[in-house]
Amino acid sequence: MTESPPGRAQVVRDAQASRLMISGDWTLPHYVQLQHLMATVSKDVDTNTVIDAKNLGALDTSGAMVIAQWLGSARAQELALDVSIPAPRRALLKTVADAMNTYCQPLPRERRSTASILLERIGQAVVSSWKQTLKLLGFIGMVLQAIAATIWRPRRWRVTALVSHIEQTGLDAVPILSLLSFMVGAVVAFLGATALATYGASVFVVDLIGFAFLREFGVLLTAILLAGRTASAFTAQIGSMKAREEIDAIRTLGLDPIELLVLPRVLALLIALPLLTFIAMLTGIVGGAVVCLSVLKMSLSMFISMFRDDMSVTQFLVGMAKAPVFAFLIGVIGCMEGFKVSGSAQSVGEHTTSAVVQSIFVVILMDATAALFYMEMGW
Incomplete structure (x- = not known):
């Protein structure tokens, strides 16, 4: 069984706007290559760039994590609403984006007064x-x-x-x-x-x-x-x-x-x-x-x-x-x-x-x- 080629990401510019074309398999065996790929193309991606993932192939949690990390949680959630992507892949993208938004954020430090800390220690x-x-x-x-x-x-x-x-x-x-x-x-x-x-x-x-x-x-x-x-x-x-x-x-x-x-x-x-x-x-x-x-x-x-x-x-x-x-x-x-x-x-x-x-x-x-x-x- 031959190993599938890694996924691809390419920024295409036309008269109207730039597009980030995502295709191929975004899976764990290609995790390192996908990281380097997104690091290369992310500098050409801005908030106006349109994400086109209709040719997205196989997708697992590691691949979805790479996409969500470089696009951000908000844009990954928007991508999960694209009906051109198969439903299982959209569900996985949404789950990973929600997880990043919920669990990957640092917890806010609780500000407590000196008196409350002192009373707690005395108690x-x-x-x-x-x-x-x-x-x-x-x-x-x-x-x-x-x-x-x-x-x-x-x-x-x-x-x-x-x-x-x-x-x-x-x-x-x-x-x-x-x-x-x-x-x-x-x-x-x-x-x-x-x-x-x-x-x-x-x-x-x-x-x-x-x-x-x-x-x-x-x-x-x-x-x-x-x-x-x-x-x-x-x-x-x-x-x-x-x-x-x-x-x-x-x-x-x-x-x-x-x-x-x-x-x-x-x-x-x-x-x-x-x-x-x-x-x-x-x-x-x-x-x-x-x-x-x-x-x-x-x-x-x-x-x-x-x-x-x-x-x-x-x-x-x-x-x-x-x-x-x-x-x-x-x-x-x-x-x-x-x-x-x-x-x-x-x-x-x-x-x-x-x-x-x-x-x-x-x-x-x-x-x-x-x-x-x-x-x-x-x-």
């Missing part, structure tokens, strides 16, 4: 925060359910994993937490002494240090440090397992990932964070005492006597009561973000960052709420 942020809160509450429920299911079954306790995580989250954090608390205690004491010296009340720096570290700074510094150190570690560990499909393998074996991976980490934080909080309180008070002894020339016996007389056990219990709550929230958020990893290294990094940000935000929010509650209760 999206609120909806995202609400969804995240619901997910967190649901995950907390799953963790509490797993604790209730295993607490009365000692054979299902993962003691080895629990001790390992206590070492990683608690013992390994003691040096950095002690140094941080000592330095903050020294800074608080120095600033307090400088400010109170104006009123001749430098001696009350002891009370400032005691109230600050027993009620707030001890537990808050510990929680923020573990939010950045431990929550990120939990997310990265579980997220890497999720990326390598190890969690799917755990489920395939009939094991519960919450019981296997989450409970040891959360329980380890519940044990480690109160102990670290106590250490932070001690080192912060020691840091303040060093400043009092060196800058205010206060004796050690005087510092201890004032601290013993002015600080009650209630202040210590108020601070320590917040430690288990912070520990539970930090552990749950870190593990939850690990389970949300989609499978790529970028996702692991994004959710690790999200875990740290969420943990610090929740810790500060809960601390502020607790401060208001204690104030109303008179504690």
